[in-house]
Structure formats: structure tokens, C-alpha cells
Amino acid sequence: MSIAISIVAIFILIVLSAFFNGSETALTAASRARMHALEEDGNSSAALVNRVLSRPEKMIGTVLLGNTLVDVFAAALASNVAVNLYGEVGVAYATGMITILIVIFAAVLPKTYALAYADRVALIVAPPMRGLIYILTPFTKAIEYVVRNLLKLTPGKADDEANILAAHEEIRGTIDLQAKEGTVAKGDAEMLGGILDLGDLQVADIMVHRTKMETVNADDPPAKILDQLMKSQFTRVPIWKEEPENIVGVLHTKDLLLALSRTGWAPETLDIMKSASTPWFVPDTTTLKDQLNQFLKKKTQMALVVDEYGEVQGLITLEDILEEIVGQITDEHDNPDSHIRMQSDGTVNVDGTVAIRDLNRHLDWDLPDDEATTIAGLVIHEAQTIPEPGQVFTFHGYRFEILRKSRNKITAIRIKSLAAATASATGSPPAGATQPKTARG
Template structure:
């Protein structure tokens, strides 16, 4: 083997190594965790700061990588073809093409990309200083490429792109949380809380409010002694007051304000004027996003609001605790007396109250029943069945079997749910008899 041949082979090997470097750099820098790099930069890591700066100008980085990778691949193939022609004649071009294709695919593409994807953060920190030098060298060419890219990007609507980027960011975070939960890096409860924060922007007040049929209210015209007795029996510290009809809310009675008034009156209940220290009710539309409502609670330093529909009719109430429960799960204290609404049975079935929210059932049982068309489990069954079922009827949809246990008037009050042996494509209904 002559010296020239050896030098050409050495040059080809070096070019393949450079191609592997460019491919690995592209994969690692684009797959690197932005959150991890930001955290390392805050800790004073200069390489992480360099990675973040490179990612701030992706056009320059990708342009430099593509130019460098194209140059080394073309040059390596040209040298290999020339060497093959000298050694075996014109047929050597075929041999060189086949051999270089195999070498480039295996050693310059698949292997470096696979490694860079598996250790993206580590590789990104390693290649960042070298890529910075490459970008500076190839900057004149990349400026031209960047100009062309920006020209075509201007043809797309910017606002829609921004909205898509925001949605993509939320979905990326949600996907990361789910992946970490599956891999065991994040506990299920922690993952649910993080997901609950993201869900606030997609939920409305009407989705989690306490319905008016379940509200505890007090007639403001009742004698003061009766009002005091009802408030003391209640498990809540704030209770709405109504006049003439239950839907006509005229105030909110706070137990602390009641005791303060009692102290001022010498603890003479008959001297109390309930409406004099009742708080003015705060009404909010039922279409208010939960994220906005949470901000309003914090801004107004309030903890309860009455929910009204488009006609101004009271539909229910919402509290700060209700929103927090969407994030952290059920919050209970020593005064809560309600029974568990979701009861897992020994045979694996689940007895559920009809008023249970689909979201709460999904969270506790780790299921994925849809909640777009109905808020409660009973509402989901009625929506899918397109009828008000009778006790004993069985429905199967979304891979679960729903058996109606009890019904009061037109309201389903109890169901038994279990995974169906066969997932039904459409809702099916069977008679209990």
C-alpha cells in the first residue's frame, strides 16, 4: 500500500468521524432537556449556558450542522470513489458507493445518533464548545441559509404559530410527566398534581362547582336562633343566605362574623340582625376558566363564589378548596362527614355515587373515561345511553361495564362499574331481566 493510498484511507476515516460528530451533535442538542440545561446554568455551569445560547438560535446551529455534514459526506464519498477507480477500475465506483453507504449509515448516522439520544444532556454539554467554533467558521454560509429560512417562515401566520407552540409546550410537559410516572421516576400522586395544574386552563367553573341541589343554604328570614343553630350544625364555615326562594341568594354568612356579632351583643342571640354582618355574595359566570377563577380568588382574598348561568340563575357555588382539590386531590378535615363516594369492592368492581365527577373517578382509579360531554358519572351514562335508565340495566362503553343500582326520580344515584371483558365499539344496553 502506497503512502498516498494510506493517506486517502486515513482522510476517509477522519471524514466519517466528523460526520458522526455532526449527526451526534444535532441529535443531542435538539433532544437535550431545556429544563435540565436551565437548572445547570443557574448553578453556574458554563457549558450549559453555552448549550442554551446555541438553542436560542436553532437556525444557525442546524444550518452549520447541515453544511458541515454535507461537506464531509460528499468529500468522503468522492475520495473513496477516486481511490476505488485507481485500485480496481471504473467498476470501483459501484464498490465505493456500496461500502461508503454502509459505513456512513452505521458509523456516521445510526451509532452516534443512538448514543446521543440515550445520553443527550451529557453529549450536548460535551459538543457545545466545538459546535460554537464550527458555527463561527461557517457563519457566512449560515447567514444566507437563515435568510432563506426566515423568508419562508414569514409566509405562515405568526399568531397561529405562537398558539400552536403554547399548546405544544403544554403537551410536551404533560407527556414528560406521564412518561416519568410510567417509568417510576415520579410518584402517581405527584404526577396527578402536576397534571392538575395543567388542566386548570382547560376546565371551567361549571365542571367542578357544587350543584345548587347540594348547596347548604339558610333562610335569612328565619329567627336568629334558628339561623345560629343551622350554621353550627353545618360542616361549613360559610353558608349562603336566601330570601323568598332558595335561588335568590342575598348574602353569605361566615361563622367568624357570627361569633363576633354575638360577642358584641353580649351573647344575646335575639338581638342579632343577621343581614347586618352578612357578606355580599360574589357571582361568577359558569363559563369562567378555573385558572382565571383561582387568580380572582387570590386577588380578592375570597374563598367562595356563587355560580350563575347566562340568564343570571344560580347554578351552584365554588370555593378555593374546590380548585385546590383539582390539583392535590380530595381535602378532608375532622369536620367532614360525607361518606366515600367511590367504594372499591372485594370482587374488583367499584360502587360509585351518580354525582361523582368523572375526573375524580379517573384520578382515583387511574382510568381514562371521557369527561368532555358529561361532568358526572351519571351524566356520562345518560349521554351514552341516550335515555334515563332503570335500576338493573347494564351498559358497556369505553371498555367498562356500568350497572345501574339505584335511581331517584330521574336521577341516577348509584352505579356499579367494572372493566368489561370485551371493549365495545359502541354503547350497548341490556335488560336486567
């Protein structure tokens, strides 16, 4: 191959590399809502964008494979040309030159443009990308098969079922990047992140704990049960017999009022259990994504959560899962949320039962929720003891003061962000570094 042909081939390969990088950025950053609207209007390119994004792991796999191939070929051709011109030292020249060309013209430039005009670029690249995905699918499948079998030879088993070439982290990184740059609003970024988290969270992470469940006793007089339901803010309430953990049904106020109307509005003649529906029990290890699908399939909006021993641990509703995506949902019957109380001195008083995820989302904090679900659970986990009122602990860059305790349950905590306090005192933005863990009684 002549030097001129090799240079033209290198140019073509760099253009292809730019295409792959720009396509990946544009497709992952494109507005799904706008693409859906355009598809509804008959835009065939938007339909292709939605089809490509419906299987993001295939798109990412195609990009990785195609980009690697063209970059390797470009480097090989550049080395061959440089060796013919300058001898063995030409390899060093080729390496430096091809690196600069790929970084500037095949990575930074196309990604920057694609990020700025994501929707426009996505509509342009979707048709050829769809064709490349179809052509390269056998190769990406073969790579995935080889990698999976190699992972089975490793001591650990956690990675054997990993989704090779998955786009989960790629999409999350794109969302975080655009949120930091102001391209995506904070609320939109949180909703997108909430959707990605559905597969990682379990129902136990967001369920209403059994100690906070509102239930009724089936053995109470019907008039008393009716009074409880009328005073409740919920339309569905579990009903129990003999002991609170023995849930035997779920009462819906609409069903109960319908049954009451058939008795001539005489509560004393009402058979409560005939109006109760069969309770639905789900394991506490069920992922939110699976539970959401089950809610939609069964057309039911409440489930009782049980542990491995079959004991009721709490309940979860469709609204609880939706709130992980869109944030707190309230209506005219909801009580004002006073579990998180901002103080004039910059501290925050919270109930011990407040979920760490809710506090992080409410205050834009970054407290870890890997080892505990609630704030009280986090304090107990870090302190390795059940603290007493007045004790103060500092970890993860926050100061925790125990305000109240009932038996072995922490009921109120005062929290202060040390980074925010330092920034307020110095006039500089909060530092991202966490504080060393200390504790004092």
C-alpha cells in the first residue's frame, strides 16, 4: 500500500472514530421526551433513535468494538507510514501524532459538538448506527460470551452474571456531567438517576416499616373501623386478627363504603372481612424495578413486605416507588412533612426514622446508605453502639447530636454539615473531602 493511500485510510479511520464517539455521546444525551414526540409526529429518524436506546447495551457494545478497531488500524497504518519515512524512530513519531489526532479530532471535538447539539446529531447518526449494531451484533455477542466464560474462572462469583458492555454507568456519568455543567436541571437529573437506581434498590430500602404502618383490628366493632378509616389519610389499610403482624386482608375505603351503602348505612350489620381483599406478600429482597413491573401487571397498588421467615416487615405502595423517581408526592389529604426541620443556626433536626436517601435528596447531601436505610441506623452502625441523648458523633463530614431516645430507638437527631459550616466561615465553596471519623460521648 502506497504512503498516499495509507494517509487517506488513516484520515477515514479517524473520521470513523469521531463518528463512533460523537454517536455515543449524542444518543446517550438526547432528550427521550423530544424523540418520543417526534416519533409520534412520524419522524422515522426519531423512531430509530428510540429503537437504538431501547437496547443501550447493544449500542455501547457496538461503539466500543468499532472504536477500538478503527483506532488500532489507524495506529498500525500510521506506524507503517512513519517507519517507511523515518526508519525505526518513526514508531515514536507515529505514536505521538496519532494520539494527538485521535484525542482532538476523534474524541474531544466530536463529543463536545454532540453534547451541545445532542438531539440534532442523534437524529443524523441513528440510521447508520442502527445498521452497524445489526452488522456487529455477532461480534459483540462473541466477545460477551468469551468474557463471561473467563469471569467464571475467577474466584469470585459476583461478576459472573454481570451485564458486559452495559450502558448503565455510561448513562449515569453522562447525566452527572450534564447536571454539573447546567445542561440538565437538578430535578431532571435526580429523576433520571432515580430510574437507574430502581434495579439497585430493594423494597426493604424504601418500605414503610411495620412500626409506622397504619392498620385496623378485624375484631373491632365495624363502627370503630369505619371511624378509623374516615380519619386516615390512606385509602388502603391492612387489617389484622389476633396480633398486629397477622395481616389477613386489605381494606379499601371505596369497597367499604359500597358495602355500607348496601346495608342501608347501618354499620352494625356490616361484615368487614367481606369487604377486605386478599393481602399480597412480597419478599423484602425484591428490587424496585421488579416490584414496579409486578404492580403494573397485577394492577394492585399495595403489597406487604415479608422477610425470609415470613414475618411482616412493612408495606410498599406504587406511590413509594414513583416517589423514588419524581420526589415526594403530596395531595390535599397528606399531612405536612415535618420529619426534616431546618434550624436558624444551619443545623437540621430530623426524626430517626427518616430515610438517608430522602435526606440526601432534600438537602443535596451525600450521606452513605449502603449499610443503613435510616439516619438512626446510620448513627448506630457508625457508633457501634446505641447512643444516649447528648452524645455527639462526627463521621462522613457531618456532626450528629442525639436529641431524643425512646428505649433502644433513636427518635430525634440534630445534624450539621461540617463542609457547609467551614464554607460559611471562610466564604469559600464547601469542600468535597470527608472528615476523619471521630466520636465522643
